[in-house]
Amino acid sequence: MSQQTAATQSLTLVQAVRDGLYCEMDRDDDVIVMGEDVGENGGVFRATQGLIDEFGDQRVIDTPLAEAGIVGTAIGMAAYGLRPVTEIQFMGFIYPAFDQIVSHAARLRTRSRGRFSCPLVVRAPYGGGIRAPEHHSESTEAFFVHQPGLKVAIPSTPHDTKGLLAAAIRDPDPVVFLEPKLIYRAFREDVPEDEYTVPLGEAAIRREGSDVSVFTWGAMTRPTLDAAENLAGDVDCEVVDLRTLSPLDEETIVESFEKTGRAVVVHEAPKTGGLAGEIIATIQEEVLLYQEAPVGRVTGFDVPFPLYALEDYYLPEAARIEDEIRETVEF
Amino acid sequence: MSDYTLETEAGRREALRRMLLIREFDTTAGERFNDGDIPGFVHLYIGEEAVGVGTCGALEPEDYVASTHRGHGHCISKGLDPELMMAELYGKADGYCNGKGGSMHIADVEAGMLGANGIVGAGPPLATGAALTIDYQDRDQVALAFGGDGSVAQGQVHEAVNLAATWDLPAIFVIENNQYGEATPVEKQHNVDNLSDTAGAYDIPGVTVDGMDVTAVYEAVSEARDRALAGDGPTLIEAETYRYRGHYEGDHEPYRDEAEIEQWRERDAIESFKERLIERGELTEAEFEEMQAEVEETIADAVAYAKDADLPDPEQAYDDMFGEPVPEIQQFASRPRADGGTEGGDPT
Numbered sequence: 001m002s003q004q005t006a007a008t009q010s011l012t013l014v015q016a017v018r019d020g021l022y023c024e025m026d027r028d029d030d031v032i033v034m035g036e037d038v039g040e041n042g043g044v045f046r047a048t049q050g051l052i053d054e055f056g057d058q059r060v061i062d063t064p065l066a067e068a069g070i071v072g073t074a075i076g077m078a079a080y081g082l083r084p085v086t087e088i089q090f091m092g093f094i095y096p097a098f099d100q101i102v103s104h105a106a107r108l109r110t111r112s113r114g115r116f117s118c119p120l121v122v123r124a125p126y127g128g129g130i131r132a133p134e135h136h137s138e139s140t141e142a143f144f145v146h147q148p149g150l151k152v153a154i155p156s157t158p159h160d161t162k163g164l165l166a167a168a169i170r171d172p173d174p175v176v177f178l179e180p181k182l183i184y185r186a187f188r189e190d191v192p193e194d195e196y197t198v199p200l201g202e203a204a205i206r207r208e209g210s211d212v213s214v215f216t217w218g219a220m221t222r223p224t225l226d227a228a229e230n231l232a233g234d235v236d237c238e239v240v241d242l243r244t245l246s247p248l249d250e251e252t253i254v255e256s257f258e259k260t261g262r263a264v265v266v267h268e269a270p271k272t273g274g275l276a277g278e279i280i281a282t283i284q285e286e287v288l289l290y291q292e293a294p295v296g297r298v299t300g301f302d303v304p305f306p307l308y309a310l311e312d313y314y315l316p317e318a319a320r321i322e323d324e325i326r327e328t329v330e331f
Numbered sequence: 332m333s334d335y336t337l338e339t340e341a342g343r344r345e346a347l348r349r350m351l352l353i354r355e356f357d358t359t360a361g362e363r364f365n366d367g368d369i370p371g372f373v374h375l376y377i378g379e380e381a382v383g384v385g386t387c388g389a390l391e392p393e394d395y396v397a398s399t400h401r402g403h404g405h406c407i408s409k410g411l412d413p414e415l416m417m418a419e420l421y422g423k424a425d426g427y428c429n430g431k432g433g434s435m436h437i438a439d440v441e442a443g444m445l446g447a448n449g450i451v452g453a454g455p456p457l458a459t460g461a462a463l464t465i466d467y468q469d470r471d472q473v474a475l476a477f478g479g480d481g482s483v484a485q486g487q488v489h490e491a492v493n494l495a496a497t498w499d500l501p502a503i504f505v506i507e508n509n510q511y512g513e514a515t516p517v518e519k520q521h522n523v524d525n526l527s528d529t530a531g532a533y534d535i536p537g538v539t540v541d542g543m544d545v546t547a548v549y550e551a552v553s554e555a556r557d558r559a560l561a562g563d564g565p566t567l568i569e570a571e572t573y574r575y576r577g578h579y580e581g582d583h584e585p586y587r588d589e590a591e592i593e594q595w596r597e598r599d600a601i602e603s604f605k606e607r608l609i610e611r612g613e614l615t616e617a618e619f620e621e622m623q624a625e626v627e628e629t630i631a632d633a634v635a636y637a638k639d640a641d642l643p644d645p646e647q648a649y650d651d652m653f654g655e656p657v658p659e660i661q662q663f664a665s666r667p668r669a670d671g672g673t674e675g676g677d678p679t
Contacts, residue, residue, distance in 0.1 A: 040586060041514035064484030064520035065451045065512045092449065096486060131370035133433040135449030272659065301648050302663055307433040308370040308422030309642035 011191045014184035016158035017047040017123070020165035021085065023195035025055050028083065031169055034061040035070060035087030035123075044089045045125055045184060071097035071122060075105050078120040083169055091126035091178065092135035098143070105174040106149030120174040121165070125181035126154075127219050127268055128305055128315055137305040139218075139269040144176045145246040145278070151175040151200055152246040156221035158189040160243060163198030171200060180219035203249035205256070209238035212329055213256040215279055216266040217242045220316055224266050227321035235329050245275060253279060254286045261292040262328050266316050271299040293331035296324040334410050337388050337549040340613045346388050346545055347608060348622055350380035350601045353404040355630045356413055357576075360403065360420055360434070363634065364580050369420050373434045376404030378575035381600035382507050383408035385548025385570075386475065389556055395443045395461040395474040397454035399507075400435045401574070402447025405477055409444050411437065417633040423640035429650070430643045445474075451512075452485030454478055455504055459491040462500035462565075473559045475503040475552070481512025483526050492567065496533035501559035503552060504567045507542065509574045514586045527569040535565050542570030543600045572600075 011019060025031045033048055033055075039062035042049035052060040063070050067088055074084035088094045094101075101122060108118040128137035144152045153168055153175060155161040161179070168175035206221065207228050214237055216224045221241045228237035238256055242249060257263055263283060265276035276297045283295060298316040306314055335345035357375040364373045376383065379401070387396065387408035398405040406416055411427070419426025420434050427437045438446030445457050458476035465472045482488050483506060495502040506527070512520045523529060530537025536558070540547045548570050555566035573595035577584045608614035649664040 036512075037514040039515075044513075062515050062519060064515075065481035066484040066486065068486045069484070093451075096450075096452075133371050133435050133449055134431075135435070136372065271663075302659065303648050303652055304431075306431045306648050309424075309430055310645060310648045313645040313648065 007194065008190040008192050010188045011158045011162075012185045012188055013155070013158045013161050013179070014045055014047050016161040016191055017165060017179060018049055018051070019191065020162035021048065021051060022054065023162070024166055024169045025051065025059060027195055029059075030081065031083045031085060032059050032061065032077065033085050033087070034063055034074060036063055036065055036089055038062060038087050043087060045181060047123075047179075048087065067093055067095075067097040068100055071100040071105070071120075074120050075100060075108065075118055078105075078118045078174075079108060079116045083119050083121075085121040085123060085169060088122060088124040090136045091124045091140060092138050094122070094124050097122070101144070101150065101174070101176070102147045106147050109173065110149060117172050118174045119172050121168045121177050122174070123177045123179065125184070126178040127180050127182050128311055129182035129219065131308055131311065133307050134305045137311075139267070139300065141176075141178055141245055142269060142273055142275050145275060149174070150246060151244065152178065153200055153244045154178045154180065154218040155243060156180060156183070156218055156241050158191050160198050160204070162191055163196050164200065164243065166195055167197040167200050170197065175200070178218065182219040183222065186222070198243070200244045201247045201249055202243065203252040204241045204243055205238065205252070206241050207237060207239040209236040209260070211236040211260060212262040212264060212325055213238045213240060213253075213260045214264045214266060214321070214325065215240050215242060215253060217245065218268075220266045220268055223316060223318045224321055226318040227325060230318060230322055231325060235325060237325060248278070248282070250282055250286065253282055257283050257287050258290050261290045262295075262331075264296040264298060264321070264324050264328050266298045266321055268300050268315055270302045271297060272302050274299055293328050296328040298324045334392060335388050337385070337546055342388065343608060343613060344622075346384050346549075347601070347604055347614070348626065349384045349408055350545065350604065351623060351626045352413065352629065353380045353383065353407045354601060355626045356407060356416070356633070357403055359630050359634060360417070361576065361580050368638070369434070370422055371433045371435075372579045373420070374401040374579050375574070375576040376401050378595065378600075379507055379509055379542065379572045380404055381545035381604070382505065382542045382548055382570045382572050383477075385545040386477070386505055386552045388545075388549050389552035390473070390475065393443060393472050394556075395445055395458065395472070397445040397457040397461070397474070397476040398437075398447040399454060399477050399479055399482070400447065400449055400451065401479065402435070402437060402477075406437050406439075406444055406447065409442050411439050411442050411444060413629060413633040414636045417630075417637040418640045421637040421640065422642065423637055424643040424647065425640040426637075429647060431648075452478060452482035452488045455482070455488045455491035458502050458504070459495045459500060462495060462502035462559075463498065465501050466498070471560060473501045473503055473556050475505060477505050477507060479512065480506060480508040480510070480517045480526055481520065482506070483529060484512070484520055492533055492535075492565065495565040496535045499562060499564035501562075502565040503555045503559060504565060505552065506567065506569045507572055508569050509572050511574075511578065511586065513578045514582070514584075516586065525569060527567055530567040533567075535567060537567045537569070539569040539571060542572030543595075543598045543603065545600060545604050
């Protein structure tokens, strides 16, 4: 076993959420956590465990079951000087607050000619794979990416989780921070104990390669890396974890594609209107002449998230990703 | 005629039987969930049986009910088949939603069950809309929504109750106050002493009843139904009750202690109603045991049925997306499958 240095601790992704919240609350009294059962219960996934003991119930607020009220109130708090971090228990519960997020949080700055800002974070676990029904499994990041005025971040590792969350909290504008609950406790990683940020808007190249670029994020990063590993020796895949979906790191997408000339996009959201389309359009606009094959998509189906028996078919997994990569490379 | 009414001896025995059936269904569902047989999440109704049964006993079969995430008891009260319910919990193709909905999405048009629902507060708007349909078509029916205490804080519940009240619709709103909105006590989520006090905001009758007493619930809903049918608009009923299990199976419940649960168990709805029927000479201990054994058999059969039922085929994911098949869906359904199967079926 490697010797763990005093300056890091081995955390799961959900523990990194908690640690990120802790560090930001510790360094800035204006950071307030609020949501359903986030206080005494420590959050439905324990992402806020113990924060109420550290910071008290003025800064870790248990709210009624009222998502529109939670986010609406947080917008008011943000506009008048605080930095609220709201927790929505599941992404499928976010829609009562959708109006608040897209009609108000996203527009406060532009609507007020820059006189108001809205440094708000809306956290929500997203995605499938935990055998939960439709309202508890969806991945609708594209709704939020489509709305100008919002930033959208999705980490795939504990290290990035803490750093991206810190960046989101310190950002002067609203950030929808989506957490891949499938991998909340799937693995651990050494994470610095001190506060740090991972900048919004910067993708990470998880695996360098020269034959094909595979763009993905969140919980799909792991099966994508597995697929790349399985193909190694045969196909040299570059895996790019976008990390922030808005603003999209077009520079990294373009540079990677210039190198490979082929691409596959993997997301668990339904295909039609999903973010893969936007990434492909970016490639078409910026680097068409490098293109050697149609860009492949591996996505969820165009259906509401199905329960149980169909879930394993719905979610992209390594075999399906491998098939698409091969098809793209062999075109 | 209702399937059962608390006005007759036979009806009262049926009400007791249904409460037992709910408890047995949910006890078993909890066990099978903890075994890993049942996927997802289950929210059990154990402890609250009198609310569902008392409510639906006051309704007619053609009345509509919109349920909640804790909906198994409402479904059984409304007369749904435990076999098809259990099959849905198991994610099987024979279930009420072809195994695509699970515990939180059981719906059945024929039984007037508008659906359990994964979203807190989603029932009242459905009931208001169903009540408007009834009103528009001039039918002698009512639409009733269940909601938890937590749902009273949701904006859509306010909007739905206000509309139903303003338009004098034949709707009934039953708030099951089981003392906790998920993990947070009711008094930390609401400023009113009784949740029925909120009825004042809509100028409709609001009553709080003992939700551990099936007769008290039955009487309140009967009165509300008469009022709705007379064209006098909705009623908001708060039933004070308690869930013996956590918010969901697996809830570590730091927010309450065993003593509190014990206190409520002393007022157990099934036990007290059974005692009352025995006192009235309408039931003997032996008959009760026979009833219990029959209920256990029904649920054991439901589990056996569910276990034996088929899982949905992958291409069934695309079934029922639209009323008419659309080219995009046909195209998706014919794509290669993740399991290495070649072609999906014809979605038509």
